[in-house]
Amino acid sequence: MKTKYFLYARKSTEDEERQVMSIEAQLAELDEYAKRENLEVIEKFIENKSAKSPGREIFNEMMAKVKDSKEPLGLLAWHPDRLARNSIDGGQIIYLIDTGKLTSLRFPTFWFEPTPQGLFMLQVAFGQSKYYSDNLSENVNRGIRQKLRRGEWLSLAPLGYVNNPKTRNIEPDPVKAKIIKKVFEEFAAGKHTLASLGERLSFFGVVSRNGTKICKSTLQGTLTNSAYIGVIDYHGEAYEGKYEPIVSRATFEAVQRVLKDRAKPRKNKKGHNFPFVGLLRCGECGAAITAQYAHGNGGTYIYYRCTKRLGPCSQRYLREDLVIAQLKQAISKVALCEDWTEKMLAQVDIWEKDTAQSSQTFAQNLQIKIKEIDAKLDKLVNAFLDGDIDKEIYLSKKDDIVRSKAEFMQKKADFGRKGNLWIEPLREWIKTAHHAEKLASSQNFYEIKIFMEKIGTNRRLLDKKVILDFKKPFDLSLEYTSIYDKKIFAQKASKNPSFCEENPQCPRWSGRLDSNQRPLAPEASALSQLRYAPSAIKTSADACRRLSGRHHFSSIFFFSSSESAESSLSSNLSKLFTALS
Numbered sequence: 238m239k240t241k242y243f244l245y246a247r248k249s250t251e252d253e254e255r256q257v258m259s260i261e262a263q264l265a266e267l268d269e270y271a272k273r274e275n276l277e278v279i280e281k282f283i284e285n286k287s288a289k290s291p292g293r294e295i296f297n298e299m300m301a302k303v304k305d306s307k308e309p310l311g312l313l314a315w316h317p318d319r320l321a322r323n324s325i326d327g328g329q330i331i332y333l334i335d336t337g338k339l340t341s342l343r344f345p346t347f348w349f350e351p352t353p354q355g356l357f358m359l360q361v362a363f364g365q366s367k368y369y370s371d372n373l374s375e376n377v378n379r380g381i382r383q384k385l386r387r388g389e390w391l392s393l394a395p396l397g398y399v400n401n402p403k404t405r406n407i408e409p410d411p412v413k414a415k416i417i418k419k420v421f422e423e424f425a426a427g428k429h430t431l432a433s434l435g436e437r438l439s440f441f442g443v444v445s446r447n448g449t450k451i452c453k454s455t456l457q458g459t460l461t462n463s464a465y466i467g468v469i470d471y472h473g474e475a476y477e478g479k480y481e482p483i484v485s486r487a488t489f490e491a492v493q494r495v496l497k498d499r500a501k502p503r504k505n506k507k508g509h510n511f512p513f514v515g516l517l518r519c520g521e522c523g524a525a526i527t528a529q530y531a532h533g534n535g536g537t538y539i540y541y542r543c544t545k546r547l548g549p550c551s552q553r554y555l556r557e558d559l560v561i562a563q564l565k566q567a568i569s570k571v572a573l574c575e576d577w578t579e580k581m582l583a584q585v586d587i588w589e590k591d592t593a594q595s596s597q598t599f600a601q602n603l604q605i606k607i608k609e610i611d612a613k614l615d616k617l618v619n620a621f622l623d624g625d626i627d628k629e630i631y632l633s634k635k636d637d638i639v640r641s642k643a644e645f646m647q648k649k650a651d652f653g654r655k656g657n658l659w660i661e662p663l664r665e666w667i668k669t670a671h672h673a674e675k676l677a678s679s680q681n682f683y684e685i686k687i688f689m690e691k692i693g694t695n696r697r698l699l700d701k702k703v704i705l706d707f708k709k710p711f712d713l714s715l716e717y718t719s720i721y722d723k724k725i726f727a728q729k730a731s732k733n734p735s736f737c738e739e740n741p742q743c744p745r746w747s748g749r750l751d752s753n754q755r756p757l758a759p760e761a762s763a764l765s766q767l768r769y770a771p772s773a774i775k776t777s778a779d780a781c782r783r784l785s786g787r788h789h790f791s792s793i794f795f796f797s798s799s800e801s802a803e804s805s806l807s808s809n810l811s812k813l814f815t816a817l818s
């Protein structure tokens with residue numbers, strides 16, 4: 238007669254935790270083993286208690302059933318150490334074998350024969366930690382496979398995450414995750430070196446275990462750790478993590494670009510730390526603008542000048558304060574006043590609500606895409622397992638698929654959270670432009686330089702003038718500032734008494750911009766694109782009221798899933814400006 242089996246699986250104890258032996262994994266392997274070996278399992282016993290000390294309820298229940306059974310039975314477990322790790326339980330099993338109640342013990346990892354030698358080996362295996370540790374490595378690999386399949390983080394949580402023993406995965410630390418997100422964004426914006434990043438983190442209270450600043454090499458590892466976008470990298474293979482990413486894919490990639498750029502050898506020599514070196518090029522010859530100290534007018538001043546490395550050049554020195562004044566002027570051109578900022582942000586809130594609905598459809602489409610990818614992955618794995626494709630192809634294809642899935646998941650998460658991808662950048666842009674107002678009167682030269690790099694390209698110094706092309710969408714501010722400015726002049730010229738009576742603040746651009754301080758004329762190309770209808774607005778107070786007619790605007794927000802977030806941002810920003818102008 239064929240022996241019937243009881244299957245027994247037991248959870249790991251805390252001190253065995255590192256071998257990541259889950260019940261789920263044990264059961265999966267045991268089921269497979271039973272099938273392969275053609276064993277008939279009549280009952281499963283799953284224990285949550287450790288086998289270290291006697292008194293396991295399920296185990297005792299099983300043993301009682303074995304004793305009461307009319308026919309001899311067999312036991313199936315992953316390894317003898319699952320069954321018994323103390324002499325009492327071990328002795329009980331040996332006794333049942335001796336009395337013929339148990340005729341077979343089967344383990345996928347251990348060969349047992351009911352001979353005196355076999356019994357001796359079994360006793361050794363029971364409760365023998367050495368034997369146990371010999372098998373550790375195999376168990377580890379199996380456990381790791383299982384964990385990766387489930388998208389669980391394998392080891393100590395990376396900075397910004399905490400291990401959650403309940404889910405056996407990691408989750409964002411409520412505080413540190415925010416800090417990590419912030420420093421990634423700052424680093425992506427080029428605000429940091431690895432050293433200053435360490436300082437920034439220690440400013441936020443994030444330090445190494447011994448309380449010192451986190452070292453550069455650790456930070457390098459942190460900045461390149463794909464864990465933050467939800468991808469588990471295990472021996473060069475990418476696995477989809479089933480935990481919440483902290484950093485957006487776009488930010489992460491921007492950080493990688495910055496790191497790559499930094500890796501290139503730097504040409505500039507060390508020396509004085511002049512704030513605006515590297516910001517401008519010579520407008521005449523294209524050489525870099527450098528700085529130096531020079532004496533004059535009874536003091537020592539910083540001067541900026543062309544390096545003249547590219548040949549003869551007639552450009553002359555410019556004193557730092559005169560450079561700064563011009564930079565501030567440029568910044569104030571894109572600065573948004575308080576009033577407009579509030580109105581714009583309010584409108585963005587409305588759009589966000591509307592967009593949330595439209596994007597639901599989009600999210601559903603994403604879900605379909607994700608399912609397709611899953612199916613693709615499934616097919617690929619099958620093809621590999623069936624030996625239809627090489628391991629190399631399999632790995633590279635799998636990598637692609639996992640990464641693109643993570644990308645779609647991120648997109649989906651973004652939609653769920655923000656309504657749409659352009660909303661947050663638009664809001665961010667408005668806040669940045671508003672911040673420019675403060676910046677235009679600040680003495681934080683470092684920040685001014687970074688801001689200049691953000692808003693302008695082709696920055697040059699020509700005939701003591703700072704010239705630049707405004708980047709999108711900052712060019713819009715300039716466009717609308719000049720319209721507004723023209724209107725003020727027109728109104729002042731006609732001595733319109735109703736000018737901004739109701740709201741003298743509105744729509745004032747940066748407080749720095751005096752009405753008699755005309756900004757530079759906008760570029761002809763910018764003016765040709767204007768859709769401004771002067772007759773529609775009599776006073777700037779009218780302009781403010783126009784935006785209150787929210788119905789009109791909320792129905793025309795721009796949304797298209799095929800459009801890039803960047804162009805959506807620009808077109809919606811332009812709508813805001815049109816409404817306010």
Ligand SMILES: [Zn+2]
Pocket residue numbers: 519520521522523524543544545550551552
């Ligand atoms: Zn020059």
